Structures are given as structure tokens and as C-alpha cells.
Amino acid sequence: MAFVTLDGITKVYENSREPAVKDISFEVRDGEFMVLLGPSGCGKSTVLRMIAGLETISGGDLRIDGERMNSVPAKDRDIAMVFQSYALYPHMKVRDNLAFGLRRRGISRSDINRRIEQVAESLGLTPYLDRKPHALSGGQRQRVAVGRAIVRDPKVFLFDEPLSNLDASLRVSTRNELVNLHNRLGATTIYVTHDQVEAMTMGTRICIINDGKLVQIGPPMEVYRKPVNTFVAGFLGSPPMNLIEAELKSGADGAFKLDIGTQCIELPEAWISYLQGKSGKIIFGIRPEDIFLSGQDMKRGANAAVTMTVTAVEALGAETIIIFELEGVDTKVFVKADRYTRANIGDTMPLSIDMGVARLFDPVTTKVISNNTQLSG
Amino acid sequence: MNKQKDLSQPLGAIVTFLVPALTIYVAFTAYPVVRTIYNSFHEVLPGHPNEFLGLQNYVTLYNDKYFWGSVKNTLTWALTAPFFEQFFAILLALALYARIPGARFFRIVWFTPVLMSFVVVGIIWMWIFNYDWGALNVILRAIGLENLAMSWLGDPSIALPALILVTTWMWTGFNMVVLLAALHSLPSEVLEASELDNCNWPKKLWFVIIPMIRPTILNLIVLSFVGKMKIFDLVWIMTKGGPLWSTETVSTYVYKRAFEWNSFDLGYPCSIASVWFVIVLAGVLLLTFIFRQRDKLEY
Amino acid sequence: MASFSRSWKHVLLIFVLTIYTAYTAGPLFWVALMSLRTTTEIAHNPYALPETLHLWKFSEAWVNSNYSVYFANSVKVVLSAVAIITLVGGMAAHCFARYRFPLRKVLYFTIFSTIIFPPQITIIALFQILVEYGLYNSLVGLMLSYVAFQLPITVYILESFFARIPADLYDAARMDGYSEWQIFWKVSMPVALPALSTTIILNTILLWNEFLYAVVLITDESKRTLPLGIQKFMGDQLEDIGMISTGLMIAIIPVVIIYVFFSERLIQGMTAGAIK
Ligand SMILES: Nc1ncnc2c1ncn2[C@@H]1O[C@H](COP(=O)(O)OP(=O)(O)OP(=O)(O)O)[C@@H](O)[C@H]1O
Ligand SMILES: [Mg+2]
Numbered sequence: 001m002a003f004v005t006l007d008g009i010t011k012v013y014e015n016s017r018e019p020a021v022k023d024i025s026f027e028v029r030d031g032e033f034m035v036l037l038g039p040s041g042c043g044k045s046t047v048l049r050m051i052a053g054l055e056t057i058s059g060g061d062l063r064i065d066g067e068r069m070n071s072v073p074a075k076d077r078d079i080a081m082v083f084q085s086y087a088l089y090p091h092m093k094v095r096d097n098l099a100f101g102l103r104r105r106g107i108s109r110s111d112i113n114r115r116i117e118q119v120a121e122s123l124g125l126t127p128y129l130d131r132k133p134h135a136l137s138g139g140q141r142q143r144v145a146v147g148r149a150i151v152r153d154p155k156v157f158l159f160d161e162p163l164s165n166l167d168a169s170l171r172v173s174t175r176n177e178l179v180n181l182h183n184r185l186g187a188t189t190i191y192v193t194h195d196q197v198e199a200m201t202m203g204t205r206i207c208i209i210n211d212g213k214l215v216q217i218g219p220p221m222e223v224y225r226k227p228v229n230t231f232v233a234g235f236l237g238s239p240p241m242n243l244i245e246a247e248l249k250s251g252a253d254g255a256f257k258l259d260i261g262t263q264c265i266e267l268p269e270a271w272i273s274y275l276q277g278k279s280g281k282i283i284f285g286i287r288p289e290d291i292f293l294s295g296q297d298m299k300r301g302a303n304a305a306v307t308m309t310v311t312a313v314e315a316l317g318a319e320t321i322i323i324f325e326l327e328g329v330d331t332k333v334f335v336k337a338d339r340y341t342r343a344n345i346g347d348t349m350p351l352s353i354d355m356g357v358a359r360l361f362d363p364v365t366t367k368v369i370s371n372n373t374q375l376s377g
Numbered sequence: 378m379n380k381q382k383d384l385s386q387p388l389g390a391i392v393t394f395l396v397p398a399l400t401i402y403v404a405f406t407a408y409p410v411v412r413t414i415y416n417s418f419h420e421v422l423p424g425h426p427n428e429f430l431g432l433q434n435y436v437t438l439y440n441d442k443y444f445w446g447s448v449k450n451t452l453t454w455a456l457t458a459p460f461f462e463q464f465f466a467i468l469l470a471l472a473l474y475a476r477i478p479g480a481r482f483f484r485i486v487w488f489t490p491v492l493m494s495f496v497v498v499g500i501i502w503m504w505i506f507n508y509d510w511g512a513l514n515v516i517l518r519a520i521g522l523e524n525l526a527m528s529w530l531g532d533p534s535i536a537l538p539a540l541i542l543v544t545t546w547m548w549t550g551f552n553m554v555v556l557l558a559a560l561h562s563l564p565s566e567v568l569e570a571s572e573l574d575n576c577n578w579p580k581k582l583w584f585v586i587i588p589m590i591r592p593t594i595l596n597l598i599v600l601s602f603v604g605k606m607k608i609f610d611l612v613w614i615m616t617k618g619g620p621l622w623s624t625e626t627v628s629t630y631v632y633k634r635a636f637e638w639n640s641f642d643l644g645y646p647c648s649i650a651s652v653w654f655v656i657v658l659a660g661v662l663l664l665t666f667i668f669r670q671r672d673k674l675e676y
Numbered sequence: 677m678a679s680f681s682r683s684w685k686h687v688l689l690i691f692v693l694t695i696y697t698a699y700t701a702g703p704l705f706w707v708a709l710m711s712l713r714t715t716t717e718i719a720h721n722p723y724a725l726p727e728t729l730h731l732w733k734f735s736e737a738w739v740n741s742n743y744s745v746y747f748a749n750s751v752k753v754v755l756s757a758v759a760i761i762t763l764v765g766g767m768a769a770h771c772f773a774r775y776r777f778p779l780r781k782v783l784y785f786t787i788f789s790t791i792i793f794p795p796q797i798t799i800i801a802l803f804q805i806l807v808e809y810g811l812y813n814s815l816v817g818l819m820l821s822y823v824a825f826q827l828p829i830t831v832y833i834l835e836s837f838f839a840r841i842p843a844d845l846y847d848a849a850r851m852d853g854y855s856e857w858q859i860f861w862k863v864s865m866p867v868a869l870p871a872l873s874t875t876i877i878l879n880t881i882l883l884w885n886e887f888l889y890a891v892v893l894i895t896d897e898s899k900r901t902l903p904l905g906i907q908k909f910m911g912d913q914l915e916d917i918g919m920i921s922t923g924l925m926i927a928i929i930p931v932v933i934i935y936v937f938f939s940e941r942l943i944q945g946m947t948a949g950a951i952k
Contacts, residue, residue: 014776049847052847052851053850053851054847054850054851074850074851075850075851075852075853075854079851080851081847081848081851083844083847083848084844085842085844086844087842087844087845087847087848089845089848089849089863089867090845090867091866091867091869092866100849100852100862101851101852101853104852104853104854105853148848152852387775387856388777390771390775390855390856390857391771391775391777393767393856393857394767394768394770394771394856394860395767395768395771395783397763397764397767397768398764398765398767398768398787398827398831399768399783401764401820401823401824401827402787402790402824402827404805404824405798405802405805405820405821405823405824405825406790406793406798406824406827407786408801408805409797409798409799409800409801409802409805410793410797410798410801411801412801412804412805413797413798413800413801416800416801416804421804469693469696472689472692472693475689477689477690477693478690479690483693483697484943485935485939485943486697486700486701487696487697487700488939488943488946489700489701489704489932489935490700490704491946492881492885492931492935492942492946493704493885493928493931494884494885494886494887494902494903494927495885495887495903496885496887496903496904496906496907496927497707497885497903497906497924497927497928500906500910500920500924501703501704501706501707501924502703504722504917505703510722512702512703512706512722512723515722515723546699546700546703549700550700551946551947551950554943554947555947555950558947596950597950600949600950603792606794607794607795607796609795609887609888610887610888610903613887613891613907614887614907614910627794627796628794628795628796628888631796631800632796632888632891632892635800635803636803636892643800643803643804646796646800647800647801649796650794650796650797650799650800651797653794653796653797654793654794654796654797657792657793657794658792661792
């Protein structure tokens with residue numbers, strides 16, 4: 001099969017001076033499902049289009065199976081792409097849409113037909129083969145777009161937000177279908193999305209891009225649990241990681257303390273090595289599900305106690321989000337509590353924080369300081 | 378240095394796609410325009426080298442009373458006909474908009490004249506205007522208005538209005554169809570709301586409907602203006618500019634000076650064409666500008 | 677009472693509209709009737725219905741008055757001009773809509789602004805140029821002039837349509853392995869079929885009816901197009917109302933036939949340039 005290597009890939013669009021993609025390097029391994037995740041306009045599509053050969057590469061090297069592809073035209077890269085708008089040929093029947101890419105490749109007519117039948121069968125498109133795209137539902141069109149990619153049996157699949165035009169429930173089922181498909185075909189896949197649920201559930205690895213730069217790459221849970229900077233911390237999760245401004249102080253005994261507003265918590269001993277010589281302003285990051293109301297489930301040992309005041313309660317059914325205020329702190333603190341929680345606005349209550357999974361970030365560089373290794377998945 | 382070719386700008390393909398159109402454009406439009414302007418400063422006689430005259434053609438033109446007569450006629454045409462067409466077209470469009478039975482049929486029939494060649498239309502209307510047996514006079518005599526019957530194309534003071542009537546006949550249906558489409562594209566609540574407001578029809582027309590389809594109307598007026606500024610065929614068929622130059626348009630005058638009169642000089646007609654070219658462009662720009670300004674003031 | 681005055685207004689309105697319909701269609705109907713009558717009959721009473729249908733007049737015009745030649749010339753010139761305009765204009769429009777290249781805006785605006793040029797600005801020089809190239813008084817010369825004449829409006833209409841085709845479609849075709857030229861043929865043109873038919877109709881009707889270029893660029897009787905042939909015929913046989921009518925009908929009938937079958941498309945095509 002195939003592996004794709006990006007080595008310092010940069011893109012500067014002709015009419016703009018700022019590069020849209022800056023020095024991105026990563027490798028997509030054979031059979032991997034790599035998700036490119038990032039906010040709108042960060043350059044995901046640009047990266048994908050450069051891999052596809054639809055956009056020139058301004059700098060760096062693109063290799064597929066070790067072979068440099070920068071100046072190989074799109075059609076010779078053996079890559080198939082599924083577009084956000086599906087880009088089905090409106091004047092052709094589904095059958096011809098599927099066949100269009102094969103006809104250029106010197107494949108015999110009977111072979112083409114066999115492949116089309118096979119792919120249509122596997123995607124449940126057989127009844128629609130003789131319809132034109134305008135007579136299909138959104139979900140069916142999406143499947144034709146996927147079918148058009150599969151039927152070519154390419155080395156690499158590229159998807160550019162293929163689910164964003166579907167309604168919520170269809171998106172979930174199609175997501176599963178695509179994962180199953182990937183498991184079945186085992187093809188190297190690069191998948192662009194700005195939907196973090198898609199990223200978390202589908203990807204073998206996630207590659208987070210912001211403002212044209214690669215921020216973090218790794219398996220979904222690792223990226224989720226160990227964000228390398230405040231951007232990733234604030235981008236993933238809903239609600240995302242709480243980022244609370246705090247003050248780092250080293251105590252007399254060499255231990256570190258954190259002033260959060262008017263309260264003070266102790267930092268675990270294990271962190272001392274990272275924090276040597278540091279003090280002053282810092283950002284304290286903690287995920288909403290790692291703060292616990294008293295009496296609610298808590299598995300880990302190291303924890304810190306704080307007192308906060310309820311400012312809002314969002315009962316979502318499966319869980320309840322409670323939004324707290326911390327005295328002396330501007331940012332609100334989100335806490336995921338279980339669905340039976342009762343809380344009233346104005347209540348002040350004690351909470352405990354699982355310090356084992358907390359993160360500290362440098363407020364200037366936004367990078368993580370506590371490279372906490374004792375974390376378990 | 379390996380400079381990559383830009384994938385979104387395959388230069389070879391761009392050139393291939395453009396060359397045929399540009400070649401035709403340059404050979405049969407741009408070059409003739411330039412040559413016409415060049416000619417306008419020369420005396421261009423067949424079999425002679427062109428003789429440079431400087432501005433002499435333009436001086437002659439300035440003193441050419443036939444030219445100015447044709448300008449007056451053409452401008453009269455171009456500045457009145459569009460408004461007649463719009464007036465009737467709006468009324469007819471509103472009638473069809475009000476869900477008259479048979480609206481589709483009316484629309485299709487009213488559109489027909491514009492599909493006809495000016496040659497066809499011109500000949501038919503010559504007959505309609507015929508003094509002895511033309512339909513117009515026959516009808517006038519039949520309803521007792523015998524003294525109004527006249528030689529429509531033979532009377533210098535009537536011939537031009539008669540021709541303007543023909544273009545109005547021809548183009549009203551066209552304008553009506555466009556306006557009707559514009560009306561149908563309006564949100565239907567607006568017209569119904571004004572229905573409830575109980576204001577009377579002319580008011581509603583003037584204050585509600587016309588402002589809303591105003592861009593379409595202005596567009597049609599410019600289009601009609603340009604059409605009339607170019608008009609040739611109809612005049613050539615019906616009156617050849619007569620009687621007594623009363624229907625001479627700039628186009629027919631250019632044609633006569635170039636191909637009919639035995640002066641054989643192509644330089645002078647080219648100077649007329651050049652001046653007219655500038656006037657038409659200026660007219661279109663001016664109209665667009667005026668309409669834009671008013672739009673700005675009102676919104 | 678109210679409903680009475682309402683329906684009364686309705687009747688009046690329909691009456692007025694019927695009169696207007698008679699006014700627009702009447703003249704054409706009248707010519708259709710006269711085309712089937714002889715000049716003697718017409719002289720007797722111009723507004724009578726035909727007593728016997730003198731269909732022979734059509735074969736008479738067709739054979740003896742050279743209308744078959746005019747008709748064939750018109751068909752040749754119009755069809756080939758429209759084919760070339762559609763192809764060349766489609767290519768240019770595709771190019772303007774799809775690629776970004778230096779001078780794109782300038783070139784497009786230059787071609788576009790030609791739409792309002794009065795034909796006089798080119799026609800005299802065109803006459804000279806065609807004489808120099810040996811294309812004067814030839815159908816090819818006339819046809820090429822027609823192509824140039826209708827090119828700007830065609831490019832304008834098609835460009836605005838091509839510009840609405842999503843770019844992804846082209847990218848998909850590129851990934852599918854098609855060259856720019858194949859994409860033009862297999863994607864752009866088929867997808868733009870509605871716009872193409874609009875321009876084809878518009879150009880066909882306008883060129884079928886064209887007179888100025890024909891009268892300037894053609895002199896031979898054997899090369900006349902229909903409008904020119906009719907005009908010359910009328911010049912020679914001014915009094916022969918019956919035969920002139922038959923000639924007019926020969927020019928009108930093809931248009932009417934197209935109109936009967938494709939009235940909506942035709943209306944759409946003719947008004948395409950007027951609607952922004
Ligand atoms: N053809 C272009 N010319 C100039 N700039 C462009 C072009 N295409 C994209 N850009 C710019 O490059 C940046 C990245 O665009 P890109 O389409 O890759 O974003 P994206 O991450 O896919 O966003 P989205 O999630 O909204 O699709 C944006 O700032 C965009 O404005
Ligand atoms: Mg994108």
C-alpha cells in the first residue's frame with residue numbers, strides 16, 4: 001500500500017504574502033487513518049489539495065512511498081479525493097460518475113462495469129445507478145462521491161469534510177460506515193474535518209493545525225489528554241479544557257503552590273522537576289470532567305480542593321454541566337457532573353480537582369509546562 | 378532552480394482556449410475599429426494611396442447639416458422610443474401579472490414581433506402605412522376619421538413618428554416579458570401587502586411596483602437606447618432616410634456616404650462613424666451614471 | 677355590486693388585451709394570408725381571406741425567384757456561424773471563468789464592452805479588410821463577420837454561467853485524470869447545456885434576421901441571404917405584393933416553427949442579455 005510523507009510543506013498563494021501553510025511535516029503510515037483537524041481557514045484544505053496535486057507546493061517535499069511527488073500531476077499520483085460539495089458530475093448518471101475516472105485509465109469496459117457493480121453493491125447504490133445526481137438525496141450523493149473514490153482503488157484516499165453537508169443523524173451513521181470501509185479496505189486515508197467528534201472517533205492519529213502550522217500530532221486520546229499548548233487544550237473537548245490564570249509560587253520546602261484567585265492549591269511532588277526555577281503567572285488547565293463535586297466519582301489519588309460558586313447549570317440529559325465562578329478569577333470554570341446532580345445558582349460548594357491530569361501552560365508561549373508522564377490514557 | 382508550473386494556471390491551456398476568440402476579435406473587431414479611426418483622418422479612395430487630411434473630415438462633419446439632421450433624428454428616436462416601450466410594457470406586464478386567463482398565450486403572442494427580421498417588419502409596416510390600401514388608413518376611414526388618413530411615410534413631419542411607432546410595436550412585447558419576469562421574482566408578500574393597504578392603483582404602481590423593478594427598467598432603457606442609436610435596417614427598408622432627410626439616422630447616413638453616394642471616399646463616413654461611436658459610448662456611460670446617482674440618492 | 681364591477685373590469689381588461697394582441701399579431705397574420713393570394717386578388721381586396729390557397733406561390737418563389745438559393749445561403753451562414761461562435765465563445769468563456777491569469781479582467785472587459793459598439797464603427801473597415809483578403813462578397817467573409825459580431829454577447833452569457841459551476845467539479849475531473857481540454861468538452865460544455873442552448877437560439881435568430889452586414893458585404897445575387905434577397909426582390913418587384921408576402925413567409929416560417937416548439941427557451945434566449 002502506501003505511506004505519505006510531508007516534509008516542510010509550505011504554501012504561499014499567489015495573491016497573498018502570508019503563507020497559508022507553514023512548514024508542515026508529518027508522515028501518514030501505510031493503512032493509517034490520519035485526521036487533519038483545525039478551525040476554519042487554518043489551511044487544512046490547502047494541505048489536502050497539495051497532496052492531491054490540485055495546488056502547487058511552494059516549499060518542502062511531498063513523498064508517496066518515498067517517491068517525490070511535488071511535480072507529478074494529480075492524475076498520476078494515484079490518489080482519490082472526496083470533496084465537501086461531492087463534486088458529482090451533474091450531467092452524468094451515477095454509473096457514469098463512477099466510471100468517469102476509470103475510462104481514462106485504459107481499463108476494459110467489462111472490468112469497469114464489474115467494478116462499478118461491486119462498489120455500488122457495497123455502498124447500497126445499485127438501485128440508483130441509472131439516476132442523475134439531482135435525483136438523489138444528500139446521503140446518497142455522498143455515497144456516490146465515496147464510491148467514485150473507491151472504484152479507482154487508489155493508493156491514498158483524501159477526504160475534505162465529506163460529512164459536513166449531511167444532517168446530524170446521517171452524519172453519525174455515515175461516520176461509522178466510513179470507518180468500517182476503512183477497516184475493510186485498509187487504505188491510507190487523510191481526512192480533513194473541523195468536527196472534533198469525527199476526529200476523535202475516526203482517526204488513527206489526529207494532526208492539529210492552526211494558522212497554517214502543525215500544532216500537535218498523535219493518537220486521539222493522547223492529543224485530548226495531553227494538549228501541547230493552550231490552543232489544542234481549548235480546541236478539543238466540549239466544553240473544552242478550563243484554562244485558568246494562576247500564580248505559581250515555590251514554597252519553602254521546595255514544593256510548588258498555585259494561587260488561583262484567592263485560593264491556593266498544592267502541586268503534586270512529581271511535578272517539581274519540571275517547575276524548577278519557575279514562578280509567576282501561569283495558566284492552569286483542567287478538563288471539565290476532571291473536576292468533581294464532593295461525593296461524586298473520583299478515581300485518582302492526587303487531588304486538590306477548591307471552593308466555587310455556581311453561576312449557571314446546563315442539564316444536558318446524559319450529564320450536567322455546571323458553570324462556576326472562582327473568587328478573584330475572571331474565567332468561568334466548567335465542570336461536568338453526573339446527570340443526577342442538583343445545584344442552584346449562587347450555591348457555593350467544595351470541589352476537588354484531579355491533579356494527576358492537570359496541565360500547566362506558559363502564558364507567553366502558550367506551551368505546556370507540565371509534561372506529565374504519569375498520565376494514563 | 379526548478380520552477381514549478383502553477384497547477385491552477387496551466388498557461389498552455391489558457392492560451393489554447395483564448396487564441397481563437399482573440400484572433401477573431403482582433404481581426405474582425407479590434408482591427409476594423411482602429412482602421413476606421415485611422416481612415417477618419419484620411420481620404421480613402423479605391424486604387425489610391427490614402428491621403429492624410431488631419432482633422433479636415435471632422436471640420437467638414439461639423440458643418441455637415443445632413444449629419445446633424447441625422448443626429449437629431451436618431452437622438453429623438455433613442456430618447457423617446459425606450460420610454461414608450463417601457464410605458465406600455467409595464468402596463469401589459471401588470472395585466473398579465475394579475476393572473477388574467479390566457480396569460481401564457483398573450484405573452485407568447487406579444488413576444489413574436491421581436492423574432493422577426495427588420496426587413497420583414499419594415500415591409501409589412503410599409504404596407505400598413507400605405508395611403509391607398511394600408512390598414513391604418515382603411516381603419517381610419519372605416520371609423521369616420523377620414524381626414525386623419527394620410528400618407529404616413531410620405532409626410533416629412535410624420536414619417537419619423539411613424540417609424541418610432543414601428544419600433545415600439547416591435548419591442549414592447551420583449552420589454553414586457555423581461556419586466557414580467559422581474560415582477561415574478563419579487564417576493565409576493567410585497568405586492569399583496571400593498572393590496573391590503575388599500576392605496577389606489579396608479580399610486581401603488583408608482584410608489585411600490587416601479588421602485589422595486591427599477592433596476593430592470595433602467596437596464597431595459599439602456600438596452601433600448603443602444604438599439605435605437607444603431608438603427609439602420611428598418612429605415613433602410615421603409616424610407617431610405619426620406620422623405621427630405623426626415624428619417625435619416627446616423628447609421629443610414631454613414632451607409633449612404635460610404636456605399637451609395639458616388640464620392641467613393643471611405644474616410645469621411647469613417648469620421649462620422651468615429652464620432653458616433655464616441656457619442657454612443659458617452660450616452661451609455663451617462664445614462665448608467667445618471668441612474669446610479671439617482672439610486673444612490675434614494676437608498 | 678362589488679363583484680359585478682370587478683368582473684366588469686375584468687372583461688374590459690381582457691377586451692383591451694385582445695385588441696393589443698390583434699395589434700401585435702395582426703400584421704403577421706395578414707402577411708400569412710397574403711402569401712397565399714395572388715397580387716391581383718390582393719389588389720382587389722387586400723383584407724379578404726384567401727379563396728383558394730395558392731400554395732404554388734411558394735414553389736414559384738422557391739424555384740423561380742431564387743428563394744431556395746437565399747434560404748440555403750442563410751442556413752449555411754447562420755449554422756456555421758452559430759457553430760463557430762458556440763465553440764470559440766464557449767472556449768473563451770470557460771477560460772475567463774475558470775483560470776486566473778494576467779490581463780484576464782482587461783481582456784474580458786474589452787470584449788464585453790464591444791456589446792454596445794454601433795456596427796458602423798467596424799463595418800466600413802471590415803468591408804475594406806474583406807476586400808483585401810478576398811473575402812468580400814463571399815459567404816465565408818460574411819460568416820466570419822457574424823462570428824465576430826455575436827462573440828461578445830455569447831462570451832458574456834456563457835461566462836456568467838460557467839462562473840457558477842463549482843470549482844470542485846473541475847478539480848474532481850482533474851483527479852480523475854482528464855486534461856484541461858477534455859474537461860472543457862466532458863464537463864464544462866455538457867454542464868452548461870442550458871446556457872449553450874440559450875446562446876445558440878439567440879445567435880440563430882439574430883443572425884437569421886441580420887441585414888446590415890449582408891447588405892454591405894454581399895453583392896452577388898447568388899450569395900444573398902434571405903433578408904437581403906427579400907429586400908432586393910422588393911426593390912425589383914415593388915408592386916408584386918403577393919409574391920413579396922410569400923418571400924416574407926419563407927423567412928418567417930422557420931422562426932415560427934422553432935418558436936412553436938421552443939417558445940420558452942426562445943424567449944429565455946432572446947431576453948438573456950437584458951436580465952442581469
Ligand atoms: N486560492 C486561494 N488564494 C488565496 N488564498 C487562499 C486560497 N485558498 C485558500 N486561501 C486562504 O488560505 C487559508 C487556508 O484556506 P483553507 O481553504 O485551506 O482553509 P480550511 O482549513 O480548509 O478552512 P475550512 O475549514 O473553512 O474549509 C485561508 O486563509 C484562505 O483564505
Ligand atoms: Mg476547507
